[in-house]
Amino acid sequence: MSDQPRVEIYTKTDCPYCEKAKDLFDSKGIEYEEYNVTGDDELFEEMVERADGRQTAPEVFIDDELIGGWDDTSALNETGELDEKLGIAEESDDEIVEHRKLIIAGTGIAGLTAAIYAGRSNNEPLVIEGDEPGGQLTLTTDVANYPGFPDGIGGPELVNNMKEQAKQFGADLKNGIIESVERVEQSSTANQNASRSGDDSSRPFRVEMKDGDVYTADAVIAASGASARTLDIPGEDELMGYGLSTCATCDGAFFRGEDMLVVGGGDAAMEEATFLTKFADTVYIAHRREEFRAEDYWVDRVQEKVEEGEIEIMKNTELIEIHGSQENGVDHVTLVENEQGHPTDRLDDPETEEFDFDVGAVFFAIGHTPNTDYLENTGVETDADGYLKTKGGDGGDQTETDVPGIFGAGDVVDYHYQQAVTAAGMGSKAALDADEYLEDLERAESAAGEAEPAAADD
Numbered sequence: 001m002s003d004q005p006r007v008e009i010y011t012k013t014d015c016p017y018c019e020k021a022k023d024l025f026d027s028k029g030i031e032y033e034e035y036n037v038t039g040d041d042e043l044f045e046e047m048v049e050r051a052d053g054r055q056t057a058p059e060v061f062i063d064d065e066l067i068g069g070w071d072d073t074s075a076l077n078e079t080g081e082l083d084e085k086l087g088i089a090e091e092s093d094d095e096i097v098e099h100r101k102l103i104i105a106g107t108g109i110a111g112l113t114a115a116i117y118a119g120r121s122n123n124e125p126l127v128i129e130g131d132e133p134g135g136q137l138t139l140t141t142d143v144a145n146y147p148g149f150p151d152g153i154g155g156p157e158l159v160n161n162m163k164e165q166a167k168q169f170g171a172d173l174k175n176g177i178i179e180s181v182e183r184v185e186q187s188s189t190a191n192q193n194a195s196r197s198g199d200d201s202s203r204p205f206r207v208e209m210k211d212g213d214v215y216t217a218d219a220v221i222a223a224s225g226a227s228a229r230t231l232d233i234p235g236e237d238e239l240m241g242y243g244l245s246t247c248a249t250c251d252g253a254f255f256r257g258e259d260m261l262v263v264g265g266g267d268a269a270m271e272e273a274t275f276l277t278k279f280a281d282t283v284y285i286a287h288r289r290e291e292f293r294a295e296d297y298w299v300d301r302v303q304e305k306v307e308e309g310e311i312e313i314m315k316n317t318e319l320i321e322i323h324g325s326q327e328n329g330v331d332h333v334t335l336v337e338n339e340q341g342h343p344t345d346r347l348d349d350p351e352t353e354e355f356d357f358d359v360g361a362v363f364f365a366i367g368h369t370p371n372t373d374y375l376e377n378t379g380v381e382t383d384a385d386g387y388l389k390t391k392g393g394d395g396g397d398q399t400e401t402d403v404p405g406i407f408g409a410g411d412v413v414d415y416h417y418q419q420a421v422t423a424a425g426m427g428s429k430a431a432l433d434a435d436e437y438l439e440d441l442e443r444a445e446s447a448a449g450e451a452e453p454a455a456a457d458d
Helices: 016-027 041-050 070-079 081-086 109-120 155-168 189-194 248-255 267-276 296-307 373-378 420-451
Strands: 007-011 033-036 059-062 065-068 096-105 126-128 172-174 178-183 205-209 214-222 226-228 260-263 283-287 311-315 317-325 329-337 353-357 361-364 368-370 406-408
Touching: 007 016, 007 041, 016 070, 016 155, 016 248, 033 041, 041 059, 065 070, 065 081, 070 081, 096 109, 096 420, 109 126, 109 155, 109 214, 109 420, 155 172, 178 373, 214 420, 248 260, 248 267, 248 361, 260 267, 267 283, 267 296, 283 317, 296 311, 329 361, 406 420
Parallel strands: 007 033, 096 126, 096 214, 126 172, 214 406, 260 283, 260 361, 283 311
Antiparallel strands: 007 059, 059 065, 178 205, 205 214, 226 368, 317 329, 329 353
16 A cells, blocks of 8 residues: 555445445455444544544545545545545546447446346447435345345346346446536548438537546436435524435434434435434424325335334424534534424414424435436436436337437436336436447448449549
């Protein structure tokens, strides 16, 4: 390790973001020292002191400089600053690094399934990991409803297996984040014939990474998933990582013995609340409506915990402020309640009650926002919430967007089902649709070449 800076990573057991951090440094060929704080109070206190009071994992240090948690480390990696700190940065002159037939954005279930199918079709896909390598499933400790695993399987294990499978079929995985995708202006006869919509600007695509690298591609599969939403309330920015989290499996154990609040009413909220009963004194679920959106399986599991006295449900209740400090963490929260539901829409209603509530940790599980900003310059159509619109219907091309050559799969399209198995199905469809599109391009190029007049014989 003498030729590189000293890298230290504080981790804990069953911490998906810790695995992401280690995978990132492994992918760069960087050695690091790992300190697992699980069950080691002295080491945990050392981490908190070095990390300026943060009680979350991972915490990354380079030559004793605090880099921060996964979000901080990933953000530095996006811009190329992490490579600079590691002494492995390469000069970029904005020239094209490589042209690929197919680029897949995202390594969640949809992206990896697409990579497996695309690899088997000899399309040699380049798969960009994104800022959440492995997708949301890496945050799930137990996947019990994915076909073929009667005893369940860990989310990270399933994702890692799929990565290896994709690589076996010729997919290349690259750590990084796509900054933008643009359509490169083309005017060749081949491309005019190739585009099924008659739009000759759709091939190839210019894909620029946040670290400055640029690729071109004949087709792009957007499987970039969705990111956890927050509430944008007072105290949120200051206390994120100091008692406020969007990942119960990552941070729940740090608040053992505390009362904890989970905000949300879907499957994720029910799963996180159930998981947190391992550590909490009592877990409270605040949901803004009377009825949960979660499937019956999760509602039933939560109800069992309610009957056992481990969970309490606060319906028609919303969180409006988090109180505390980075030194001491979350102290209490402010909630509002109205029996008609959605109390923040009824703050002037005399029936709306505002009250303070003591908890030591807060976990957001309130849905996700699709990651589609990088496609803005392509002119691709999205709905009001940013989800990609695809053709759907019967027959082929169901996953193609209104921009020929761009396909969508998984949570970046699906705002309704949002299941691992449906994401996998969409990923396979996208790869098959992309393969048909690429074959059409090859046929059009061949036809155009044959149609070119022969050179004059002097």
